[in-house]
Structure formats: C-alpha cells, structure tokens
Amino acid sequence: SLYYPYEINPVPVQLSNPKTRDFEICRTSLIPCLLKVLQSNKHNPPPIKLFEVSDVVIQSSLAETGARNERRLAALIAGTSSGFETIHGLLNQIMWSLNLAADFEENVNKRVQRRYHLEEIDDAAMFPGRQAKVMVGDVCIGILGVLHPEVLEHFDMSFPASVLEITLEPFLEWLRE
DSSP states (O other): OOOOOSSSSOOOOBSSSSSSGGGGBBBOHEEEEEEEHHHHHTOOOOOOEEEEEEEEEETTTTSSSSSEEEEEEEEEETTTTSSSHHHHHHHHHHHHHHHEEETTTOOTTTOOEEEEEEEOOOOOOEEEEEEEEEEEETTTEEEEEEEEEEHHHTTTSSEEEEEEEEEEEHHHHHHHH
16 A cells, blocks of 8 residues: 655745745645635634645655645634634544544444544644644544644734645545555
8 A cells, every 4th residue: 555644844846837826835724714714704703714725735755846735624613712622523524424433432333443542733824722633543643732822823814723734645446444
C-alpha cells in the first residue's frame, strides 16, 4: 500500500508558470479557505458550520513534477459552543461513517475495520492543549483543534471556532483491501 500520511504545515508548492499572481502558490491546507468563507459569513448568527472536500498540493520527491495532489476533508464549527469536544464529536461521526472507531470505544460492530486515536501537537494556529493529530496506528491522517484567538482576530472573528482536516487518501487504499 502506498499512501502518504497527513503533513502538518507542509512547505508550499510554488508554480513556475502561474496564470496570475494570486495563484502563484498552491494551497497546502483547506483550513485557510474555510476561514475566509467564515469571515464572509460572520454576519450570520452562530453556529456557523462549514466543510470542504478538495485537493491540496504537497511537495513530493517521488512525483515527476515534484508535487502531488492529495484529497482532503476539512470542517469548521464557529460559535459559542465550538470547543474541542464539538469538533472531536464531528471527527468521531466522520470516522464511524468510514468504518473506523476510536481506541476508547467498546462494543463496536463488525463493520469497524480500524481504530484511531489522538495525540497532542503544538501548532501555533491552535489553542495550546486543545489540539491533536489524528492517528490510525502509527500513521497521521489529520489534525483537529480550537483555533487560537489571534488567528480568529486576523479574520475579524469575535467568537471561537474549531477545525479539523484529514487526508482521504488512506481511506481509498483501505477500501481496496
């Protein structure tokens, strides 16, 4: 099986021949776009819930072009009740629908093929102690956490927000097994 783990804060891929300067650098995460959409919708009453499934571009020495596309899923929940528990609950639902169960869950049915767990990380964009990477075995497949107030300030947001982002590539491989 050849799939790639989720890269936390990957080096951006710069295009050598972009059509415009706006598209000079490929996106390496879906989270900044969700924050821009949140900023555009801040006049709406909370909670605001957003998601996106799309490709990002990651540097890869194995690819002929020096970069590869990776399909990801990202979600953002903003509002007064958008703490770590809320985004973790969403992750649990997503993982359950993809036939994974959390390590702490007991009495799971036969459709569960794998288990996942969280490990603490230290990402400056997220609130200390309220962030984690999502692990399936020893493979990191994503991150989740509460965004740091300074990040939210940059997007003119006055209420808390939590995010998650996972790579979908391993799931495609696991479905073939």
